[in-house]
Amino acid sequence: MSYRVSSMSVLPPVRKDRIIAELPKCYSKDAALHTKDEFTKKVRTACQEQRTGTVGFKISKVIVVGDLAVGKTCLINRFCKDAFDKNYKATIGVDFEMERFEVLGVPFSLQLWDTAGQERFKCIASTYYRGAQTVIIVFDVNDVASLSHTKQWLIDAMKENDPTNIQIFLVGTKKDLSSPAQYALIEKDAIKVSQEMKAEYWALSSLTGENVKEFFFRVATLAFEANLLAELEKSGTRQIADIVKINSNSNNLNASSKKKQPNCCQ
Ligand SMILES: Nc1nc2c(ncn2[C@@H]2O[C@H](COP(=O)(O)OP(=O)(O)OP(=O)(O)O)[C@@H](O)[C@H]2O)c(=O)[nH]1
Numbered sequence: 001m002s003y004r005v006s007s008m009s010v011l012p013p014v015r016k017d018r019i020i021a022e023l024p025k026c027y028s029k030d031a032a033l034h035t036k037d038e039f040t041k042k043v044r045t046a047c048q049e050q051r052t053g054t055v056g057f058k059i060s061k062v063i064v065v066g067d068l069a070v071g072k073t074c075l076i077n078r079f080c081k082d083a084f085d086k087n088y089k090a091t092i093g094v095d096f097e098m099e100r101f102e103v104l105g106v107p108f109s110l111q112l113w114d115t116a117g118q119e120r121f122k123c124i125a126s127t128y129y130r131g132a133q134t135v136i137i138v139f140d141v142n143d144v145a146s147l148s149h150t151k152q153w154l155i156d157a158m159k160e161n162d163p164t165n166i167q168i169f170l171v172g173t174k175k176d177l178s179s180p181a182q183y184a185l186i187e188k189d190a191i192k193v194s195q196e197m198k199a200e201y202w203a204l205s206s207l208t209g210e211n212v213k214e215f216f217f218r219v220a221t222l223a224f225e226a227n228l229l230a231e232l233e234k235s236g237t238r239q240i241a242d243i244v245k246i247n248s249n250s251n252n253l254n255a256s257s258k259k260k261q262p263n264c265c266q
């Protein structure tokens with residue numbers, strides 16, 4: 001009998017329900033990071049031709065912040081474990097989960113950092129903010145105060161991060177507890193806050209699961225797109241830089257040979 005040792009067997013294949021083949025839609029066109037219906041040709045072609053550089057090995061950091069008990073842990077647990085706990089257990093410091101996706105055939109991973117909302121743990125939690133590509137700011141759609149605190153959560157998250165390279169999501173949880181009329185009222189304010197923060201707005205329920213998968217697919221895809229576009233730009237400038245180098249080298253050659261000529265003749 002023979003057997004094969006395969007180095008490819010280290011990672012199990014990506015779960016079938018983590019495969020993203022179409023661009024996930026935004027929740028509201030009034031507060032979206034972009035409102036395209038499909039992946040751009042540039043992105044699609046790069047993936048087809050496997051010109052994705054390091055993106056396929058990337059682990060993108062996502063931090064989840066917001067007031068205590070708004071439902072950050074439940075949101076992550078609903079998506080990662082398909083579980084919901086109605087008893088509140090405060091997060092102490094931080095926790096994290098890894099989620100592997102495949103976007104247009106390219107592997108892509110999110111590292112989801114669940115932070116503590118309680119004031120006394122905030123100090124420990126904030127030391128984990130650095131290096132995030134995505135900030136998810138969570139509030140409870142039944143609690144106006146938690147919405148008004150989101151701006152401070154954003155300020156704190158931004159202290160540790162480069163604002164030009166970050167994508168922000170504002171997420172209202174516990175939608176199952178609010179009546180359509182109540183929800184409509186807070187949605188107006190939430191969309192306004194999202195626009196001010198340049199964030200994409202979502203509302204969902206970890207109890208029923210409404211919009212939870214759609215939301216994380218959107219997060220994964222937008223992080224993937226941003227990484228890929230940055231990678232393509234980098235390889236583009238690399239190519240241009242090479243051309244410039246070749247040209248300037250040949251110019252130098254000309255220049256130096258011209259300079260030398262008089263010397264030769266003398
Ligand atoms: N009805 C309902 N309850 C929810 C939902 N999400 C969370 N909860 C409840 O809200 C409470 C707080 O949820 P957590 O996820 O622990 O809150 P948290 O934001 O992680 O809190 P900290 O870790 O202290 O910052 C728990 O009792 C949950 O069961 C939801 O979508 N619907």
Ligand SMILES: [Mg+2]
Pocket residue numbers: 072073074089090091114115116117
């Ligand atoms: Mg928690």
